[in-house]
Amino acid sequence: MAENTVTTKLDDRYWSLFEHSADAMLLIDGDKFVDFNQATLAMLGYASREELFSTHPSQLSPETQPDGRPSFDKANEMIGVAIETGSNRFIWIHTRKNGEDFPVEVLLTAVPFEDRKLVHVVWRDITERVRIEKENKAHRDRLQELVNERTAELEKALEEATLLGEAVNQSGTSVIITDANGKIEFVNRAFSDINGYSREEALGQTPKILNSGFHDDDFFHEMWKTISSGEVWNRSIRNRRKNGETYWARSRIAPIRDKSGEISKFVGVETDISELVEQKEQAEKANLAKSEFLSSMSHELRTPLNAILGFSQLLQLGTETPLTDRQFSYVDQVIKGGQHLLSLIDEVLDLAKIESGKVSLSLEVVGLKDLLDECVNLTGTLAKSKRIKIEQPSSRELPKIWADHLRAKQTLLNLLSNAAKYNVDKGQIQIQVEVRKNNLVRISVTDTGRGIPENKQNEIFQPFNRLGAETSEIEGTGIGLVLTKKLMEEMQGSIGFSSEEGKGSTFWLDFPAADWANKAGASKEKQETANLQVTEAEKLLLYVEDNPANLTLMESIVEDIPNLTLLSTHTAELGLALAEERIPDLIILDVNLPGMDGCEAARLLKSRKATKGIPVLALSADAMPRSIERGLEAGFKEYLTKPIDLPKLIAAIREALKA
Ligand code: ADP
Numbered sequence: 001m002a003e004n005t006v007t008t009k010l011d012d013r014y015w016s017l018f019e020h021s022a023d024a025m026l027l028i029d030g031d032k033f034v035d036f037n038q039a040t041l042a043m044l045g046y047a048s049r050e051e052l053f054s055t056h057p058s059q060l061s062p063e064t065q066p067d068g069r070p071s072f073d074k075a076n077e078m079i080g081v082a083i084e085t086g087s088n089r090f091i092w093i094h095t096r097k098n099g100e101d102f103p104v105e106v107l108l109t110a111v112p113f114e115d116r117k118l119v120h121v122v123w124r125d126i127t128e129r130v131r132i133e134k135e136n137k138a139h140r141d142r143l144q145e146l147v148n149e150r151t152a153e154l155e156k157a158l159e160e161a162t163l164l165g166e167a168v169n170q171s172g173t174s175v176i177i178t179d180a181n182g183k184i185e186f187v188n189r190a191f192s193d194i195n196g197y198s199r200e201e202a203l204g205q206t207p208k209i210l211n212s213g214f215h216d217d218d219f220f221h222e223m224w225k226t227i228s229s230g231e232v233w234n235r236s237i238r239n240r241r242k243n244g245e246t247y248w249a250r251s252r253i254a255p256i257r258d259k260s261g262e263i264s265k266f267v268g269v270e271t272d273i274s275e276l277v278e279q280k281e282q283a284e285k286a287n288l289a290k291s292e293f294l295s296s297m298s299h300e301l302r303t304p305l306n307a308i309l310g311f312s313q314l315l316q317l318g319t320e321t322p323l324t325d326r327q328f329s330y331v332d333q334v335i336k337g338g339q340h341l342l343s344l345i346d347e348v349l350d351l352a353k354i355e356s357g358k359v360s361l362s363l364e365v366v367g368l369k370d371l372l373d374e375c376v377n378l379t380g381t382l383a384k385s386k387r388i389k390i391e392q393p394s395s396r397e398l399p400k401i402w403a404d405h406l407r408a409k410q411t412l413l414n415l416l417s418n419a420a421k422y423n424v425d426k427g428q429i430q431i432q433v434e435v436r437k438n439n440l441v442r443i444s445v446t447d448t449g450r451g452i453p454e455n456k457q458n459e460i461f462q463p464f465n466r467l468g469a470e471t472s473e474i475e476g477t478g479i480g481l482v483l484t485k486k487l488m489e490e491m492q493g494s495i496g497f498s499s500e501e502g503k504g505s506t507f508w509l510d511f512p513a514a515d516w517a518n519k520a521g522a523s524k525e526k527q528e529t530a531n532l533q534v535t536e537a538e539k540l541l542l543y544v545e546d547n548p549a550n551l552t553l554m555e556s557i558v559e560d561i562p563n564l565t566l567l568s569t570h571t572a573e574l575g576l577a578l579a580e581e582r583i584p585d586l587i588i589l590d591v592n593l594p595g596m597d598g599c600e601a602a603r604l605l606k607s608r609k610a611t612k613g614i615p616v617l618a619l620s621a622d623a624m625p626r627s628i629e630r631g632l633e634a635g636f637k638e639y640l641t642k643p644i645d646l647p648k649l650i651a652a653i654r655e656a657l658k659a
Contacts, residue, residue, distance in 0.1 A: 024123035028108075031076055032056055033121075043125055045097035060094050062101050082108035083117050091126070103130045174249075174270040180263055182206045194249075194272055196242030207268065212240035227253050227266055236273065248277040295624040298345045299592065302621035302642050305345075307549040309338045309643040311556070317646075319560045340378055342643060346410075349623070350483055360625065361404040361490055365514040368398040368433060368443070371408060376431070379416040388423050390416075391430045398433055401441050401511035407487045408511065411495070412443060414480040415507045419447035421474050422505075435513060440493075444508035452499040460497070461485050484509075532561045534654040541653070542584040543568045544575035544601070545619075546593050553644065554588075561650070570594075572601035579611050586656050587611075591620035591631060599634035606635035615656040619644070 018025055024040035026033050032054045044060065046052055052060070057079075058071035065074050071093075082088035088108040093101050105124040110117045168175050169189045177186040187202045195202075195210060202209070215238065226233040233253045240246050249270040258264040312335045315323060323331065376390050383390055401408065419429045427448040434442045452460065456467045466478040481495075488495045492512050499505035541564055545551045551568055558566040567584060569575050572593045579587060587605065591598035598618055605611040618631045621642040631639040637659075638652050 024104075024125070026121040026123070028057075028079060028119040028121055029116075031079055033060075034118075040123065043096075043123065044094070057092075062093055062095055065093055078106070078108060079119055082119050083110045086110050094123070102127045174268075174272075176202075176207065176268045176270070178207065178266045178268070180265065182266070185265070191270075194241070194247075194270070195239070201242075209242075210239040212238045212246040214238035214246065223253065227255050228263065230255055230257075230263065236277075237270075239270075247272055247274040249273060291624065291626075294349055295622060295627065298349050298623065299621045301345050302342070302623070303547055303550070305338055305342055306547075306621065306642040306644060307553060309335060309342070310550075310553040310646075312338065313644075313646045314553070314556050314560075317560065336378060338643070350487075361407060363402055363404055363491065366401050366403045366405050366408050368401060368441070369395040371401075371405070371412065372398070372431060372433075372443075374409060375412045375416050378413055379420055379429075382417060382420045383429065386420060386423060387426045388420055389428050391428065393431060393433050399435050399441050400514040402514040403491050403493070403511050407491060411484045411487050411509055412445075414484045415445040415509065418480065418507070419445050419449065419505075421476065422469070423447045423449035427504075436510070439513045440510045441513045442508050442510050444506050446504065446506040448504045451501040451503050451505055452497075453501045457497075457499065532650060534561055534650060535563050535657045538563050538565070539585040539657055540565050540567060540582065542575065542579055542582070542587045544570070544572060544588070544593065544598070545590045546570045547590070550590070550642070557644075557646070557649070561653075564653075572596035572598060576601060576604060576611075579605060579614065580608070583610065584614060586653065587614055587616045588619050589616060589636075591618050591622055591627070599631055599636075602631070602634045602636050615659055617652055617656060619649075 018035075019037050021037055022039060024043045025037045026040055027035040033052060033056075034054065036049050036052055041047070041049065041052075044052070056072065057075040061071035061075070064070055067074075075092075078088055078090060078092075087110065088106075090106055092104050092106045094104050095101050103126045105126050107122040107124075109120045109122075111120045112118075171188065172190050174191040174194050175186075175188040176184060176191055178184050184202050184205050184207065187197075187199055191202065192198055197205075197209065219237075223233050223235070232255075233251070235251060237249055237251045238246055239249050250273045251268060251270045253266055253268040255263040256265040256267055312331050315331050316328060316335070318328075372392055372395075376392055379390065416429065416431075423429065429448075430446045432442075432444045432446070434444070436442050452467060459465050459467060461482055462478075463482045464478040466476055469476060470478075485495050488509060488511075494510045495507065496510070497505060497507040541558060543551070543554050543558075543566060545554065545568065551570070554568070555566055558564050567578065567582060569578055570593075572589070573596055575587070575589065576596075578584075589598040589601055593601075598620065602616050602618070605614065605616055615637045616635060618636040618639040619642060620627070620631070620639070623641040628639045628641075637656055640649060640652055
């Protein structure tokens, strides 16, 4: 066994300090370990000192140190430094007896001994410290990684936000962001372009700078109420630019909520729609011009029709010489033809009215027997010319419908005339009536005509679309079915069809069924036709009319009315003078007169003391709802339209004279 000459020379006290130190302590003489304390043995896992005596440090170490240098060389260098400088502190990897490497903090101190220098060695096992450091490092690395990830995300978000900001700025739509109180925090370039306020001028202000004064307070209250309750406000608004000009914008203001759900901002997006509004105004003007054209056209056509229908009705009354049955039926044809022509004019007018949403209906109980008879008769000539047979259900079991009589007739007539027009020679038309569920009555018209190709069926209710019939010799306008559909909808009914090309079509109308109990009416009117008694006492009627035929017609009518005398003239100015002079019991004015018109005359009559109390009726060919409204405002007691409906005229005269 090797003897340790150094430690044997130590005093017992120092030896004991060495031996029992908690740190591992060793002694190097030259380049070999010559002594070890208990802690060293325990650290390395050796049982006796002898096993370690005279080992070089590299023998208790792995081949190389973490920096890659051989342990042997590096250990010698470390010892050399310690001897030269007095001490050396460094980290080293040692190896336990069981082969496990572990980190040690080494402190070498040079100790003079006799004629040479020994090196006192202290080892501190730093396995735990290294482990914690490693863990800390891993933790730091993970944190760094998270920071990197987050930074990348932020950079991406920033990039997106920059792009978005740029898009908002470049957009032609004005964008404005305010805080919850409406103070402007952001405006984009388009805002400045449209409104003339620079960004600096706008920031800190409120959108009130755009207020044009066009809208009332309620408008803005409603806006605030909507957005402050978290809803989106979307309306057209008239704004004012910085230079005072006003313009229309489509505005959409939406609240933005913060994380807690509170409204923290508002974002407003606006598009200048001045051009659209202008176009709309122009379109409305054009539409008005169209209505006026239609109104005057219908006036031109109604005036001659008035003579045709009026005189025919007088002939039928037969107050002078009763007509023979044959003559009566001829006159009947004239009246029916005239009425059909009238309904054609109405159709054109209707389209205008429907387009402006002004159809007025008078819904009543309508018996299908009369309705079908009337329509079949009116289609008769057309059907006969093509030798088409019309089959109609027997009248006994026919229900009643709830409809506007004239409009119901118009819709059914349209289906029947189509069924005849688009039928083959010697074809058939079958009318069927069926009471359906939901209290509906269906009138269907089936023909054996050309049918409608499947690929065209979805275009059938488009205005002016004739589905190719425009190239045939069959006359039409392509508005009949559009009108029919609209009218059916107005009467709470509907229209439908099925068709097979080459075989034929069935078109049907579904009307609301009428209560059987509601069946007064129709026959009563007929009795009144013959009753021309309007007054017991002698009365004077003043009629102002510039059209000679109409004047003659009225003269003929009044001739047949007992106790009524007619006084007439052809201008409103003369009419006013006559009225003041003769104080008639009733005045009937044509509206469209040369010089002063009927409405103006009515207004003057109502404003003068002498004539104030005289009832004034209008009798005009202008049947536009607007004109009727205007007439009633001017003071007419009633506004009758031409062609004259005799029973209606008599009733109106009777009513006016009663008052
Ligand atoms: P019009 O008959 O004046 O052309 P409508 O609106 O009544 O206009 O009909 C539109 C189109 O639908 C017609 O042009 C025709 O092509 C087609 N059509 C309507 N009814 C029938 C039918 N019974 N059979 C075949 N085609 C029809």
